[in-house]
Amino acid sequence: MINKKECQRRRKRLMDMIGSDSIAILPTSSVYIRNRDVEFPFRPDSDFFYLTAYPEPEAVAVLIPDRVEGEYILFCRESDAEMETWHGRRAGLEGALDLYDADDAFPIEDMDDILPGLIEGHERIFYNMGNDQNFDQRVLSWVKQIRGKSRAGVVAPDEFISLNHFLHDMRLYKSRHEIKLMRQAAKISSGAHKRVMQYCKPGMHEFQLEAELVHEFMQNGARAAAYPSIVGSGENGCILHYTENRDEIDDGDLLLIDAGAEYQGYASDITRTFPANGKFSTAQRQAYDLVLASQLAAIEQVKPGNHWNDPHDAAVRVLTEGMIELGILKGDVDELINDQTYTKYYMHRTGHWIGMDVHDVGDYKLDGEWRMLEAGMVLTVEPGLYMPAGTKGLPKKWWNIGIRIEDDVLVTKDGYEVLSKHAPKTADEIEELMTNVA
Numbered sequence: 350m351i352n353k354k355e356c357q358r359r360r361k362r363l364m365d366m367i368g369s370d371s372i373a374i375l376p377t378s379s380v381y382i383r384n385r386d387v388e389f390p391f392r393p394d395s396d397f398f399y400l401t402a403y404p405e406p407e408a409v410a411v412l413i414p415d416r417v418e419g420e421y422i423l424f425c426r427e428s429d430a431e432m433e434t435w436h437g438r439r440a441g442l443e444g445a446l447d448l449y450d451a452d453d454a455f456p457i458e459d460m461d462d463i464l465p466g467l468i469e470g471h472e473r474i475f476y477n478m479g480n481d482q483n484f485d486q487r488v489l490s491w492v493k494q495i496r497g498k499s500r501a502g503v504v505a506p507d508e509f510i511s512l513n514h515f516l517h518d519m520r521l522y523k524s525r526h527e528i529k530l531m532r533q534a535a536k537i538s539s540g541a542h543k544r545v546m547q548y549c550k551p552g553m554h555e556f557q558l559e560a561e562l563v564h565e566f567m568q569n570g571a572r573a574a575a576y577p578s579i580v581g582s583g584e585n586g587c588i589l590h591y592t593e594n595r596d597e598i599d600d601g602d603l604l605l606i607d608a609g610a611e612y613q614g615y616a617s618d619i620t621r622t623f624p625a626n627g628k629f630s631t632a633q634r635q636a637y638d639l640v641l642a643s644q645l646a647a648i649e650q651v652k653p654g655n656h657w658n659d660p661h662d663a664a665v666r667v668l669t670e671g672m673i674e675l676g677i678l679k680g681d682v683d684e685l686i687n688d689q690t691y692t693k694y695y696m697h698r699t700g701h702w703i704g705m706d707v708h709d710v711g712d713y714k715l716d717g718e719w720r721m722l723e724a725g726m727v728l729t730v731e732p733g734l735y736m737p738a739g740t741k742g743l744p745k746k747w748w749n750i751g752i753r754i755e756d757d758v759l760v761t762k763d764g765y766e767v768l769s770k771h772a773p774k775t776a777d778e779i780e781e782l783m784t785n786v787a
């Protein structure tokens with residue numbers, strides 16, 4: 350569903366910020382070849398889609414504040430009966446105007462002829478360099494062309510500015526509509542994690558669990574995962590970004606599943622860890638309860654006014670104290686934190702922004718200081734412990750225990766809302782769900 354009003358508001362806000370001496374140019378993503386004659390599924394660029402909701406490839410949005418003939422111009426594919434018979438429907442130029450609210454629409458093939466004329470007279474170009482070298486070259490060639498006319502009194506831009514500062518700050522604060530979509534993305538993914546817990550049996554292969562995730566995503570209208578699903582059993586759970594998903598699952602293994610659906614352009618990112626046979630061993634449960642305690646402590650730090658790093662600091666402290674108690678680490682808690690000894694078993698950070706991109710945009714520091722959390726921001730909270738077999742100094746009972754617990758958390762006016770709350774999380778809840786399978 351296109352949220353026209355919201356896109357319109359976003360374009361207006363961005364144009365107010367860049368000012369009338371400026372022009373903004375935003376191409377969507379390219380189509381990438383997977384192998385001979387086969388393309389990867391197309392996914393629009395998030396910045397572009399945030400402002401346009403236009404879903405087709407080969408499109409460039411141009412924003413020109415205060416342009417009398419219209420401020421929003423879309424270069425896109427024209428309707429073409431034959432191409433549409435082969436490759437699918439196109440909105441065409443008419444659709445760009447009617448469905449997507451462009452003030453003007455031109456064929457993408459005509460961009461080299463038309464765009465330099467639109468850039469002329471503007472002092473600044475807002476454009477993100479470095480994403481696509483070919484497009485960077487084209488933008489530079491348009492400017493060069495305009496500079497060639499400077500003796501005729503034509504004003505050529507002499508400043509290139511990244512859009513990130515304005516646009517990514519806008520994207521960091523989610524609107525009510527965006528939060529609704531993210532809640533739905535997290536709900537679908539929670540259902541998928543539940544489904545897998547109920548389906549899993551020792552002797553299955555990891556890819557069979559991945560198939561169950563995809564099934565649940567698609568049945569609920571999420572056509573893609575927000576990132577490649579991680580289904581790691583036993584020692585594979587200790588590989589942070591394991592995606593081969595091809596091993597047989599052994600009795601006694603833990604399963605670490607990090608998987609989230611993308612729903613109407615918005616990501617979810619959930620990790621759950623559970624015993625393949627439905628019952629945690631003593632060591633597995635001790636380690637699990639520790640990671641869970643650290644995650645709950647981190648989530649408690651999510652509230653307006655706290656800093657970005659507060660949840661991470663809380664998780665690290667609980668994990669380090671717990672590792673000492675369990676005999677995994679030896680020494681003084683403050684020292685083990687200060688000299689980062691804990692990173693032997695917890696080597697990543699506790700979260701990231703999430704939104705249209707799973708690792709979403711937005712600065713984590715402002716003027717060198719950790720950013721303050723504010724209502725409308727959404728972040729993940731995902732501490733873990735990874736203890737592969739053979740780790741020097743690690744007692745054998747902990748070998749191949751890899752645990753991560755990850756939720757998507759919205760900062761609210763006075764605290765937080767866990768968007769992924771429907772995914773079972775305590776050891777008891779998980780065991781209960783896994784024993785009561787028909």
Ligand code: GLY
Pocket residue numbers: 576607618701731755
């Ligand atoms: N799924 C990638 C991450 O958790 O950041």
Ligand code: MN
Pocket residue numbers: 618700701729731755
């Ligand atoms: Mn994550």
Ligand code: MN
Pocket residue numbers: 607608618619620755
């Ligand atoms: Mn994840």
